[in-house]
Amino acid sequence: NAGVTQTPKFRILKIGQSMTLQCTQDMNHNYMYWYRQDPGMGLKLIYYSVGAGITDKGEVPNGYNVSRSTTEDFPLRLELAAPSQTSVYFCASSYLTSGHYEQYFGPGTRLTVT
Amino acid sequence: KNEVEQSPQNLTAQEGEFITINCSYSVGISALHWLQQHPGGGIVSLFMLSSGKKKHGRLIATINIQEKHSSLHITASHPRDSAVYICAVGGNQFYFGTGTSLTVIP
Numbered sequence: 001n002a003g004v005t006q007t008p009k010f011r012i013l014k015i016g017q018s019m020t021l022q023c024t025q026d027m028n029h030n031y032m033y034w035y036r037q038d039p040g041m042g043l044k045l046i047y048y049s050v051g052a053g054i055t056d057k058g059e060v061p062n063g064y065n066v067s068r069s070t071t072e073d074f075p076l077r078l079e080l081a082a083p084s085q086t087s088v089y090f091c092a093s094s095y096l097t098s099g100h101y102e103q104y105f106g107p108g109t110r111l112t113v114t
Numbered sequence: 115k116n117e118v119e120q121s122p123q124n125l126t127a128q129e130g131e132f133i134t135i136n137c138s139y140s141v142g143i144s145a146l147h148w149l150q151q152h153p154g155g156g157i158v159s160l161f162m163l164s165s166g167k168k169k170h171g172r173l174i175a176t177i178n179i180q181e182k183h184s185s186l187h188i189t190a191s192h193p194r195d196s197a198v199y200i201c202a203v204g205g206n207q208f209y210f211g212t213g214t215s216l217t218v219i220p
Contacts, residue, residue: 031206042118042200042210050206058207088155094206100145100164101206105157 001026006091006106013081013113021076021109023091031094031101032074033058034066036087037108043090049074081113117141120201120211127218133188135214137201140182148175148186149200151213157200160186191218 004025013019025032030051035043045058049068063085065077074093078085091106118139127133137146148161161168161175163184168175172191177184188195196218201211 033208035210040212042116042212043202043208044210045207048207090157100162101204102162103147103159103202103208105149105159108155108157110155 003027004091004093004104004106006089006109008109009107010110011112013078013111015081015083015113017081018077018079019081019111021078021089021091021111023074023076023106024072025074025091025093025104026072027093027095027104028071029093029095029104030071032068033092033094033103034064034074034076035090035092036060037090038087046076046089078111083113085111086113087111116211117209118201118203118211120199120214122214123212124215125217127191127216129192129218129220131191131218133191133195133216133218135186135199135201135216137184137186137203137211138182139184139201139203139209141203141209143203144205145203146177146184147202147208148184149202151198151200153197160199188216191216193218193220 007022033048034046047066049055089109094101094103174187198213200213202208
């Protein structure tokens with residue numbers, strides 16, 4: 001299994017541009033997540049999905065959109081990029097084991113908006 | 115106030131030292147996770163625990179559910195242990211601490 005894969009690894013955007021961060025997992029996990037990690041801050045949940053066709057907002061959803069048309073894919077869309085969206089973005093998936101959720105993380109996407 | 119507090123924020127140790135990182139949380143949880151993030155950014159799960167103690171090699175994690183507190187111990191620390199250690203709690207959604215940056219000097 002490749003686990004959780006993310007593309008691209010790095011991206012520089014100009015203010016107002018749009019882009020999609022791709023995330024794919026091949027472990028048949030139902031739950032998928034998008035987080036952002038800012039310097040000195042803990043990971044913050046942007047959006048999550050409990051299965052194909054179902055998504056919900058996390059703690060910091062403004063400026064982002066997601067879709068979950070398949071179990072494997074959970075892309076994150078940035079519309080009208082702003083400098084405040086400069087961050088490292090992590091996608092994760094999880095499954096229920098022994099009553100608890102085990103999370104697997106992608107390698108991250110480092111995004112700079114200038 | 116953050117749901118998850120870690121201490122210390124930064125830690126420098128000499129190779130071979132015993133290291134303790136602490137995590138306190140304020141929310142109800144089904145499990146607590148210790149994660150490791152190396153320079154370059156990848157995050158891996160070290161432990162998932164809901165009670166008692168777990169051990170993997172030189173790493174030991176303990177949790178006290180009543181006190182809402184967990185500790186991560188590293189015995190005989192090594193420079194390759196240098197990383198950021200993150201505590202996360204929750205169920206199907208997670209709350210994360212800000213991490214403890216550990217540097218082990220040879």
